[in-house]
Amino acid sequence: MNALNIAEHMHSLGLQAREASARMAAASAAEKSAALRGLAALLRANVASLRQDNAKDIERATAAGLAAPMVDRLKLTPKIIETLAVGCEQLATMPDIIGEILGMKQQPTGIRVGQMRVPLGVFGMIFESRPNVTIEAASLSIKSGNACILRGGSEAIESNKALARLVQQALVDAGLPAEAVQLVQTTDREAVGYLIAMPEYVDVIIPRGGKSLIERISREAKVPVIKHLDGNCHTYVDDPCDIEMAVKVADNAKTNKYSPCNASEGLLVARGVAKDFLPRIGKVFADKGVEMRCDPEARSILQVVPGADLKDATEQDWSEEYLAPIISVKVVAGVDEAIAHINRYSSHHTDAILTRDHVHAQRFLREVDSASVMVNASTRFADGFEYGLGAEIGISTDKFHARGPVGLEGLTSLKWIVLGNGEVRS
Amino acid sequence: MNALNIAEHMHSLGLQAREASARMAAASAAEKSAALRGLAALLRANVASLRQDNAKDIERATAAGLAAPMVDRLKLTPKIIETLAVGCEQLATMPDIIGEILGMKQQPTGIRVGQMRVPLGVFGMIFESRPNVTIEAASLSIKSGNACILRGGSEAIESNKALARLVQQALVDAGLPAEAVQLVQTTDREAVGYLIAMPEYVDVIIPRGGKSLIERISREAKVPVIKHLDGNCHTYVDDPCDIEMAVKVADNAKTNKYSPCNASEGLLVARGVAKDFLPRIGKVFADKGVEMRCDPEARSILQVVPGADLKDATEQDWSEEYLAPIISVKVVAGVDEAIAHINRYSSHHTDAILTRDHVHAQRFLREVDSASVMVNASTRFADGFEYGLGAEIGISTDKFHARGPVGLEGLTSLKWIVLGNGEVRS
Numbered sequence: 001m002n003a004l005n006i007a008e009h010m011h012s013l014g015l016q017a018r019e020a021s022a023r024m025a026a027a028s029a030a031e032k033s034a035a036l037r038g039l040a041a042l043l044r045a046n047v048a049s050l051r052q053d054n055a056k057d058i059e060r061a062t063a064a065g066l067a068a069p070m071v072d073r074l075k076l077t078p079k080i081i082e083t084l085a086v087g088c089e090q091l092a093t094m095p096d097i098i099g100e101i102l103g104m105k106q107q108p109t110g111i112r113v114g115q116m117r118v119p120l121g122v123f124g125m126i127f128e129s130r131p132n133v134t135i136e137a138a139s140l141s142i143k144s145g146n147a148c149i150l151r152g153g154s155e156a157i158e159s160n161k162a163l164a165r166l167v168q169q170a171l172v173d174a175g176l177p178a179e180a181v182q183l184v185q186t187t188d189r190e191a192v193g194y195l196i197a198m199p200e201y202v203d204v205i206i207p208r209g210g211k212s213l214i215e216r217i218s219r220e221a222k223v224p225v226i227k228h229l230d231g232n233c234h235t236y237v238d239d240p241c242d243i244e245m246a247v248k249v250a251d252n253a254k255t256n257k258y259s260p261c262n263a264s265e266g267l268l269v270a271r272g273v274a275k276d277f278l279p280r281i282g283k284v285f286a287d288k289g290v291e292m293r294c295d296p297e298a299r300s301i302l303q304v305v306p307g308a309d310l311k312d313a314t315e316q317d318w319s320e321e322y323l324a325p326i327i328s329v330k331v332v333a334g335v336d337e338a339i340a341h342i343n344r345y346s347s348h349h350t351d352a353i354l355t356r357d358h359v360h361a362q363r364f365l366r367e368v369d370s371a372s373v374m375v376n377a378s379t380r381f382a383d384g385f386e387y388g389l390g391a392e393i394g395i396s397t398d399k400f401h402a403r404g405p406v407g408l409e410g411l412t413s414l415k416w417i418v419l420g421n422g423e424v425r426s
Numbered sequence: 427m428n429a430l431n432i433a434e435h436m437h438s439l440g441l442q443a444r445e446a447s448a449r450m451a452a453a454s455a456a457e458k459s460a461a462l463r464g465l466a467a468l469l470r471a472n473v474a475s476l477r478q479d480n481a482k483d484i485e486r487a488t489a490a491g492l493a494a495p496m497v498d499r500l501k502l503t504p505k506i507i508e509t510l511a512v513g514c515e516q517l518a519t520m521p522d523i524i525g526e527i528l529g530m531k532q533q534p535t536g537i538r539v540g541q542m543r544v545p546l547g548v549f550g551m552i553f554e555s556r557p558n559v560t561i562e563a564a565s566l567s568i569k570s571g572n573a574c575i576l577r578g579g580s581e582a583i584e585s586n587k588a589l590a591r592l593v594q595q596a597l598v599d600a601g602l603p604a605e606a607v608q609l610v611q612t613t614d615r616e617a618v619g620y621l622i623a624m625p626e627y628v629d630v631i632i633p634r635g636g637k638s639l640i641e642r643i644s645r646e647a648k649v650p651v652i653k654h655l656d657g658n659c660h661t662y663v664d665d666p667c668d669i670e671m672a673v674k675v676a677d678n679a680k681t682n683k684y685s686p687c688n689a690s691e692g693l694l695v696a697r698g699v700a701k702d703f704l705p706r707i708g709k710v711f712a713d714k715g716v717e718m719r720c721d722p723e724a725r726s727i728l729q730v731v732p733g734a735d736l737k738d739a740t741e742q743d744w745s746e747e748y749l750a751p752i753i754s755v756k757v758v759a760g761v762d763e764a765i766a767h768i769n770r771y772s773s774h775h776t777d778a779i780l781t782r783d784h785v786h787a788q789r790f791l792r793e794v795d796s797a798s799v800m801v802n803a804s805t806r807f808a809d810g811f812e813y814g815l816g817a818e819i820g821i822s823t824d825k826f827h828a829r830g831p832v833g834l835e836g837l838t839s840l841k842w843i844v845l846g847n848g849e850v851r852s
Contacts, residue, residue, distance in 0.1 A: 022769065026793050099792060105814060111803050113813045116791060120825055203825060224650065224826045245848035252850035343448065352844075365542060365843050366525060367452050377537050377846025386851070387539045387842065388531060399546055399629060399839040400650045401827040413825040416813065417791050418778075420803025422671035424678035425812070 001186045009186060010194035013149050014201025016179035017122045021147035024180050025119045029096035035142050035174035036092035040085040042166040043135070047081050053162035054131070061155050073129045074156055084135040091143045094390050097408055098145040101417065110423045115414040119145035121203040123411060124195045126151045126217060128209040131159035137206075138167040138181040140393055144411040147180045149202065151195055154187035161185070196221040204411075206394055226402055226410060228395045230321040231261030231349040233379040236338040236364070238355035239272030245376065246277055246354045251284045252378040253352065259323050261395065262350050262372075262382040266318065266328045268338045274301055274331045282308050290325045293317045297331040318345040335360040339367050346370055349397055350382040350404075371397060371404035427612045436620035439575050439608050440627025443548045446605040447573035451545045453602055455522035461568050461600035462518035466511040468592040469561070473507050479588035480557070487581050499555045500582055510561040517569045520816050523834055524571040527843065536849045541840040545571035547629040549837060550621045552577045552643060554635040557585035563632075564593040564607045566817055570837040573606045575628065577621055580613035587611070622647040630837075632820055652828055652836060654821045656747040657687030657775040659805040662764040662790070664781035665698030671802065672703055672780045677710045678804040679778065685749050687821065688776050688798075688808040692744065692754045694764045700727055700757045708734050716751040719743045723757040744771040761786040765793050772796055775823055776808040776830075797823060797830035 001009060043050070054076040061071050097117055104114030123146055127133040134150055141148035152160040164183035172178050184191050196205050196217055205225045207217045218225045235253045237246045253264035269277055278298060282305035285292055293313040294302060302308050317328045318341070332338050335353070342351050352374035353364040361375045372382040382405065384392025389407030396402045402410035427435060469476070480502040487497050523543055530540030549572055553559040560576055567574035578586040590609035598604050610617050622631050622643055631651045633643045644651050661679045663672045679690035695703055704724060708731035711718055719739040720728060728734055743754045744767070758764050761779070768777050778800035779790040787801045798808040808831060810818025815833030822828045828836035 022793070022795075025795070026789075107812065107814050109807070109812065111800075111807055111812070116799075118792070118795070121795075242848065249846075249848055249850055256851055354848075363452075366544070367448070369448070369451070369544070369547075370841065372842040372844060373542075374537075374844040375846060376848050377844050378850045380851035381535070381537055381844055381846075381849070382842070386533060386535065386537070388533050403839050404842040413829050415796065416798040416808070416830040418798060418800040418803050418807055420675075420801060420807075422668065422675055422780075422802050423807070424675055424804045425682050425806035 001188055003190065006186055006188055006190050007194060010184070010191055010198070013182050013184065014122075014198045017147040017149050017182060018201045020177040020179040021119065021121045023177050024142075024145045024147050025098070025121075027145055027176060031174050031176055032096065032142050032145065033092040035170050035176055036088045036139055038173045039135070039139065039167055039170035040088040040092075042170055043081050043085040043088070046166060047078050050076055050081060050159070050162055054159045056158040057131075057156050066155065070129065070155075074131065074159070076131055076159055080132055084132055087136065088139045091139050091391060094143065096143075097412065102414065109425070111418050111420045113416065113418050116417045117409070117412050118415055120411055120413050122147045122149065122201060124149045124151065124202045124205045126192060126195070126205065126207045126209070126213070128153040128213065129155055131156040131163060133208060134160045134163040134183065135167070138164070140391055140408065140411065141181055142171070143391070144408045146411055149182050149184065149195060151184040151192060157187050192217070193220070196223065199223050208394060224401065226394055226396050226406060227398060228261070229397045230347045231263070232266065232319060232321045232345065232347040233262055233264045233349055233382075234266040234268060234342050234346055234351045235264045235379060236268040236332075236342070236351070236353045237270060237273060237277050238335060238338070238353055238357060238360050239270035240356045241273060241354050242356060243273065243277050243280065247280050247284060249352070249354055249376065249378050250281050253380055254285070254290060254327050255288050255325070256378070256380050258325055260380070261321075262379050263323070264327065264352070264379045265320060265322050266330070266345070268330050268332050268341060269298065270334050270338070271331055272334070274298070278302055278329070279304050285327065288325065290327055293326065293328045295330040298329040301331070302329070321347065335363060339364060343367075343369050347397060349395070350374065350379045352377060352379050371395070427614055429616065432612055432614055432616050433620060435612060436610070436617055436624070439610065440548075440624045442605040443573040443575050443608060444627045446603040447545065447547045449603050450568075450571045450573050450606050451524070451547075453571060457600050457602055458522065458568050458571065459518040461596050461602055462514045462565055464599045465561070465565065465593055465596035466514040468596055469507050469511040469514070472592060473504050476502055476507060476585070476588050480585045482584040483557075483582050492581065496555065496581075500557065500585070502557055502585055506558055510558055513562065514565045517565050517817060520569065522569075523838065528840065535851070536847065538845045540843055542843045543835070543838050544841055546837055546839050548573045548575065548627060550575045550577065550628045550631045552618060552621070552631065552633045552635070552639070554579040554639065555581055557582040557589060559634060560586045560589040560609070561593070564590070566819055566834065566837065567607055568597070569817070570834045572837055575608050575610065575621060577610040577618060583613050618643070619646070622649065625649045634820060650827065652820055652822050652832060653824060654687070655823045656773045657689070658692065658745060658747045658771065658773040659688055659690045659775055659808075660692040660694060660768050660772055660777040661690045661805060662694040662758075662768070662777070662779045663696060663699060663703050664761060664764070664779055664783060664786050665696035666782045667699060667780050668782060669699065669703050669706065673706050673710060675778070675780055675802065675804050676707050679806055680711070680716060680753050681714050681751070682804070682806050684751055686806070687747075688805050689749070690753065690778075690805045691746060691748050692756070692771070694756050694758050694767060695724065696760050696764070697757055698760070700724070704728055704755070705730055711753065714751065716753055719752065719754045721756040724755040727757070728755070747773065761789060765790060769793075769795050773823060775821070776800065776805045778803060778805050797821070
């Protein structure tokens with residue numbers, strides 16, 4: 001498309017999404033469930049043709065010399081398609097939160113005042129490579145009564161188009177407008193610039209991808225962005241604490257998986273338990289090949305551990321999101337220094353205290369300024385499904401609107417409703 | 427101040443606010459109440475000196491030829507000062523919402539997950555003329571555990587400085603940091619540009635003032651803005667409805683006061699009741715000197731009213747916020763056309779249906795996309811105090827974060843808290 005056509009295309013997507021959003025907001029739970037169940041059936045019935053379209057993306061990516069792991073992320077296998085279908089069915093069975101009424105209270109004037117949950121309207125989702133996000137975003141959008149405009153990675157364009165066609169068919173079969181879920185049809189980067197700057201048509205942008213993508217979008221967007229930047233999470237081992245439990249939880253927080261944003265990247269240890277705790281966790285990390293970047297005090301204690309991979313931490317290490325078998329380690333005086341260190345260096349994603357002390361636990365919960373704050377649990381639990389949200393749109397590192405794991409509620413707003421009997425204001 | 431000094435001043439206010447915000451977030455309810463009660467006492471003890479400082483602003487404004495109503499808005503009378511003191515005391519007695527824990531639920535893994543209400547951090551408030559906003563904003567900021575940076579109108583700079591000194595003294599007397607409430611010390615417009623573009627120090631901006639100020643700030647801000655644009659509110663008289671009640675409520679919605687944003691600017695009437703209802707409300711409006719800008723059908727019915735001030739409505743009238751004794755009047759087929767008209771022309775502030783029909787009431791509540799939607803009540807009720815919020819930061823016409831009348835909760839965020847017993851993720 002040329003520049004003029006891109007502008008027209010985006011404008012038309014926006015206008016149609018806005019129109020469709022009114023119908024979606026009024027859709028019944030039954031209609032939305034029918035669309036989701038229909039989509040599940042269509043996915044299962046079209047495995048072969050989806051794989052054909054997907055093969056075009058795979059071929060093009062391979063020919064372009066894309067690295068094997070990147071090509072892998074593009075693949076729509078029968079197993080992945082089945083998982084997507086099951087996800088749609090699960091969403092269909094979840095309660096519909098749209099129209100929910102909260103806190104209705106009678107006021108002295110006689111009016112009753114409360115809040116009703118309604119969709120935000122239209123959201124734009126910008127994502128990279130994995131085509132399954134097309135179905136995940138579309139199904140969340142349908143369930144939450146919004147309309148959405150999806151902009152996937154250029155490598156997956158054929159797969160995304162094929163998936164989006166199925167979504168639109170499912171919508172129409174359920175008596176809902178096809179334009180409730182639209183895919184940007186061009187891979188031109190300029191389209192993103194339009195998508196994030198149409199406040200008249202798009203209410204919120206949700207980017208999923210690398211930090212640089214999200215930073216660029218946040219900087220340039222003219223509408224709110226539900227953004228997930230980095231996860232520099234900490235586990236603080238307090239004095240007093242159950243050392244056995246602390247070793248188990250700190251190990252899990254770091255080594256359960258290295259790549260997720262909720263893995264711990266920093267380990268803080270109270271001086272009072274450092275000589276007891278550090279050699280034990282040091283042995284676990286040494287056995288698993290985890291490099292420890294230490295302050296001098298931690299390093300001198302950890303030197304007793306045979307085979308430990310110890311380095312001196314630099315100032316930069318305290319802010320680092322490694323997403324790798326590396327952890328920074330620091331001895332602190334106690335809970336005050338731990339809270340201060342975390343509030344200074346954490347990315348405000350998820351931080352945990354492991355403690356027996358009730359007052360320390362309460363202070364940590366209240367004073368650590370992060371989206372998720374935990375006592376005696378692994379930071380790896382910071383996740384919409386583990387929190388019982390039933391779905392996850394993303395994890396927000398912002399404080400405004402939605403914070404931490406964002407479920408369907410993050411795509412809704414509360415409007416005030418007033419029920420009267422002819423009351424007037426004096 | 428020169429440009430360099432302004433930049434330095436704003437940077438230093440930001441840094442100090444951010445530091446103070448951590449202490450405020452951890453402050454106990456007793457400390458915050460002590461500061462608020464202390465502020466009330468200081469206001470009462472300093473009426474004379476406040477009036478001296480205020481007199482400087484009044485003199486300068488008068489000498490500069492400011493219009494009398496504008497000069498009036500600057501005045502700090504003993505009565506206004508007493509009202510401010512009472513307001514601080516009322517806030518002190520309200521429950522503290524910071525630290526409140528919501529929805530704590532046990533998950534299958536054993537962890538308990540819920541949300542804790544915490545302050546947003548630092549807000550910036552930009553306002554015009556009236557110096558009492560300095561105290562209103564400062565007291566709301568203290569109560570909600572935030573820090574704030576206040577930028578008042580240049581006409582009230584001496585009054586604002588005097589008031590801000592009392593606030594800081596009250597904070598210090600209560601053992602809290604003076605920097606929790608800071609006033610921008612220069613009247614240079616450039617300072618606003620810095621205030622709205624320091625995401626590292628300021629979490630949200632709340633502008634209070636004319637539409638052009640708010641539009642400028644929304645356009646240029648690098649942080650979220652809780653914005654209140656215009657209030658083009660509607661009252662829709664449905665078929666069937668209690669005509670007696672409809673006349674009383676429609677009258678109140680328009681004529682109770684003309685200047686507030688929640689006054690109705692548009693009257694929609696279902697065709698089935700138009701001949702019965704319109705002449706009666708027309709007589710009320712004629713008696714009160716309210717001009718009616720009508721579509722042809724409404725005009726032809728209203729012509730029977732002696733002395734009615736009737737004009738033909740133009741397309742522009744449907745979008746107009748008059749804030750004056752003028753109302754647009756239109757006959758519609760029924761609830762569908764009313765909802766469509768409102769969703770097209772309303773400013774999404776407050777809209778009401780007057781009806782006996784349950785299905786119409788439910789549809790109006792659900793489908794009208796406004797911050798407040800009412801059944802059988804005057805739009806004039808859209809107000810934080812009438813809604814029982816106990817305080818009002820402003821009224822948001824946005825959907826993101828806070829919508830409609832915003833109480834103290836609008837200055838808070840919910841973070842996730844997880845309580846475990848050493849659980850790890852498998």
